[in-house]
Structures are given as C-alpha cells and as structure tokens.
Amino acid sequence: MSTEAPTQRYRVDPHARFRVMDDEGIFVLQDAGEVLVVNEVGAFIVEQLKAERSLDEMVTAITERYAVDTERAHADATSLLDELLRAGAITQS
Amino acid sequence: MSALTIEFAGCRYRFAGLNPEQADLARSRFEALLCRDDARPDVQVDVHYSPNPAGFMRRPVGPVGYRVAVEHGEDSIAVAGIGFTSRVERAPLRAQMQTCLSDEWFLGAFENLFRVVASYRLFGEGALVLHSAAFTDGTRGFLFCGRSGAGKSTLCGLAAELELGILSDELNAVRYSEGSFELCAMPFAGDFGGAPRPHPPYPLTGLLGLSHSAAPLVHGCSKAEAVSRIVASCPYINADPLLVDELTARAAMLVERVPLRVLSFAKDTRFWSVLDHEYRSPHATLSR
Numbered sequence: 001m002s003t004e005a006p007t008q009r010y011r012v013d014p015h016a017r018f019r020v021m022d023d024e025g026i027f028v029l030q031d032a033g034e035v036l037v038v039n040e041v042g043a044f045i046v047e048q049l050k051a052e053r054s055l056d057e058m059v060t061a062i063t064e065r066y067a068v069d070t071e072r073a074h075a076d077a078t079s080l081l082d083e084l085l086r087a088g089a090i091t092q093s
Numbered sequence: 094m095s096a097l098t099i100e101f102a103g104c105r106y107r108f109a110g111l112n113p114e115q116a117d118l119a120r121s122r123f124e125a126l127l128c129r130d131d132a133r134p135d136v137q138v139d140v141h142y143s144p145n146p147a148g149f150m151r152r153p154v155g156p157v158g159y160r161v162a163v164e165h166g167e168d169s170i171a172v173a174g175i176g177f178t179s180r181v182e183r184a185p186l187r188a189q190m191q192t193c194l195s196d197e198w199f200l201g202a203f204e205n206l207f208r209v210v211a212s213y214r215l216f217g218e219g220a221l222v223l224h225s226a227a228f229t230d231g232t233r234g235f236l237f238c239g240r241s242g243a244g245k246s247t248l249c250g251l252a253a254e255l256e257l258g259i260l261s262d263e264l265n266a267v268r269y270s271e272g273s274f275e276l277c278a279m280p281f282a283g284d285f286g287g288a289p290r291p292h293p294p295y296p297l298t299g300l301l302g303l304s305h306s307a308a309p310l311v312h313g314c315s316k317a318e319a320v321s322r323i324v325a326s327c328p329y330i331n332a333d334p335l336l337v338d339e340l341t342a343r344a345a346m347l348v349e350r351v352p353l354r355v356l357s358f359a360k361d362t363r364f365w366s367v368l369d370h371e372y373r374s375p376h377a378t379l380s381r
Contacts, residue, residue: 015334017337017338017341019341021315021316021317021320021345022315022316022317024315024316024317024318025317026317026320026321026324026341028324028331028337028341030331030332030333030334030337031332032332033325033328033331033332034325035321035322035324035325035331036321037315037317037318037321
C-alpha cells in the first residue's frame with residue numbers, strides 16, 4: 001500500500017463518514033462501529049482529498065496554509081494517509 | 094404459548110410466543126419491570142421456538158464472550174447470536190425471533206435481541222443508547238461512556254462502595270426532555286449488577302469518558318473528541334448506514350449542551366470527591 005506516487009488520489013471509503021467539528025475531523029467507520037479523530041491539519045488534508053486533489057497538490061496546499069516546508073508537509077500527509085488507509089477510512093482511487 | 098410485557102424508559106416491549114420455560118426465564122429476570130400484558134406495547138417481538146439447533150450459531154464449550162452479528166438492511170436489521178436469529182423491521186419497529194433455546198441459554202439470546210430492539214426504539218424516540226456506566230447520588234446522574242476495558246464495571250464497583258445508586262454498568266440511555274437531558278437506566282448489566290429494577294430518570298449532570306491514572310482528575314476535551322467518544326459508544330446505531338449521520342448530529346447537540354469531560358481515575362474511591370466538587374451546582378456553592 002503505497003502513498004508515495006505524487007499524482008495519487010484518494011477518497012473517503014464508502015463505508016466511512018467524515019465530518020469537521022471545530023477544525024478537527026471525525027471519521028465514523030460504520031463497518032467496525034469505530035470513530036477516528038484527526039487534528040486540524042488532518043482535517044485539512046481530508047478536505048483536500050475530498051476535493052480530489054493529488055498528493056502533490058495536497059502538499060502544496062499544506063505549505064500554503066501552514067508555515068511548513070514541502071518536506072515536512074509531504075511527510076505529514078503521507079503519514080496520515082497511510083494511517084487512514086490502514087484504518088479503512090479512505091481508499092486509493 | 095404466553096406473552097409478557099416489559100416496560101422501562103417510557104417504552105413497552107411485548108414478547109409473544111414464548112413457551113412456558115422461556116416465559117419463566119424472562120419473567121424471573123425482568124420481574125420488576127413487567128407490566129400488565131393488556132397494556133398497548135410500543136414494540137412487539139414474536140418468538141418462534143424450534144428445538145432443532147441446525148442453522149443456528151452453536152453453543153460454545155467453556156467461557157465465552159462474543160458479539161452479536163448485526164447486518165443492516167434498507168427495511169430491516171438481521172441479528173444473529175448463539176441459538177437465535179432475528180429480523181427487526183425498521184418501521185413500524187417490531188421483531189421476529191427464531192430460536193432453538195429453551196433453557197438458561199435462552200435468557201442470553203433474549204437479552205441480546207432485547208438490547209438491539211431497545212436501542213432502536215429509544216433512538217427512534219430521540220434518545221441515545223450508550224455503552225456506558227451510570228450512577229446517581231439520588232439527585233444528579235453521571236454517565237461514563239466507554240467500550241469494554243475502559244473501567245466501567247470497576248467504577249461501578251467503587252461507586253457501590255460509596256453507596257451511590259448504580260443504574261447500569263453496560264447500557265444507559267440519554268434523552269432530551271423539556272429543555273434538558275435526562276439519564277435513563279436500561280435493564281442490562283455487564284460484570285456488575287443484579288436483576289433489573291425500575292429507576293426514575295435523573296438529570297444528566299456529568300457526561301464523561303474514562304481513562305486510568307494514579308490520581309483522580311477531570312479534564313476537558315475537544316468537541317471532535319467528545320462527539321467521537323459518544324458515537325463510538327452507541328452500539329448498533331453507529332454501524333447503521335441509515336442512522337449514523339443522525340447519530341453524529343445528535344451527539345454534537347448533546348455535547349454542546351452537556352460538555353463531555355474525561356475522568357482519569359485509579360482503583361479507589363477518591364474519584365468521587367473530585368466529581369462531586371466539579372459538578373456541584375453554582376447554587377449549592379453560593380449557599381454554603
């Protein structure tokens with residue numbers, strides 16, 4: 001399961017629901033009856049993937065919004081995406 | 094065949110088609126909550142007994158902990174557990190239960206289906222049913238949500254030492270009534286608790302998550318964490334694709350009105366002095 005391809009796009013898994021609350025985000029994973037919380041940056045990344053942005057586009061958006069360099073933004077994004085893929089909250093499209 | 098009607102949290106559940114052994118088992122367990130059988134039920138469950146165990150989940154050998162299998166369909170919910178299957182129709186809410194059990198195992202099947210049916214009924218009435226522990230000091234109601242291993246039964250044991258009134262260490266309901274939220278006991282218990290008995294609703298004073306620490310402490314959490322803790326604690330409904338959005342919206346409304354906080358506690362009764370202080374009403378403080 002790789003998230004390294006810069007043009008890779010993702011989507012919220014059909015069995016998951018995502019909602020933003022006070023900047024943070026919540027995934028409800030219906031199949032497992034589990035809930036995941038992501039922080040403000042995580043919620044921003046999920047909003048980017050919902051807008052069908054590629055990994056590269058997400059990284060650019062993160063650097064524009066937050067005071068981080070590209071390397072850090074890429075590391076944070078791939079780390080979160082891997083975690084969400086493992087949890088079944090998102091899928092690669 | 095006989096029937097019995099069980100009432101709690103303002104809803105009546107009628108179980109019909111019980112054979113004498115099944116009726117005796119259910120009656121002995123829920124005796125304190127039985128109501129007149131001619132009372133109009135809110136939900137009817139028809140029980141169909143067939144002694145042939147083929148086609149049912151088998152009884153295990155030795156101690157067992159298992160989850161009931163639930164599958165959500167458009168019009169109905171399929172439920173299966175040891176020795177029974179059921180179809181729960183969404184609207185109007187009613188259930189058909191097929192079972193091969195008539196001995197003490199029947200009570201487990203009965204309660205497992207009853208949990209699902211009651212959760213749907215109460216959700217339909219605007220309530221949330223939470224996997225939780227709850228107790229009262231007689232005037233204030235405290236609810237602690239959390240899944241298995243969170244410390245719910247431990248906390249109930251400690252609360253009992255303090256002679257606080259235990260509602261349930263497994264499932265409790267929260268509903269909105271006349272401008273505030275109230276806490277309703279449900280007649281299901283985990284490791285802690287005896288036969289169900291009637292409880293009045295209590296004002297929901299404290300809504301808490303649980304964690305462990307060396308010393309008792311109550312701290313806040315973000316709205317997202319609060320909602321996630323509530324949603325994660327609502328069995329059956331949080332896995333229902335037709336209801337999960339409504340559940341999340343209701344959980345958000347609840348934590349807007351009754352902020353969820355997290356109680357960190359050790360296995361001793363010091364937690365109560367912290368809770369009692371944190372949730373003392375402003376009026377009571379001023380009057381001192």
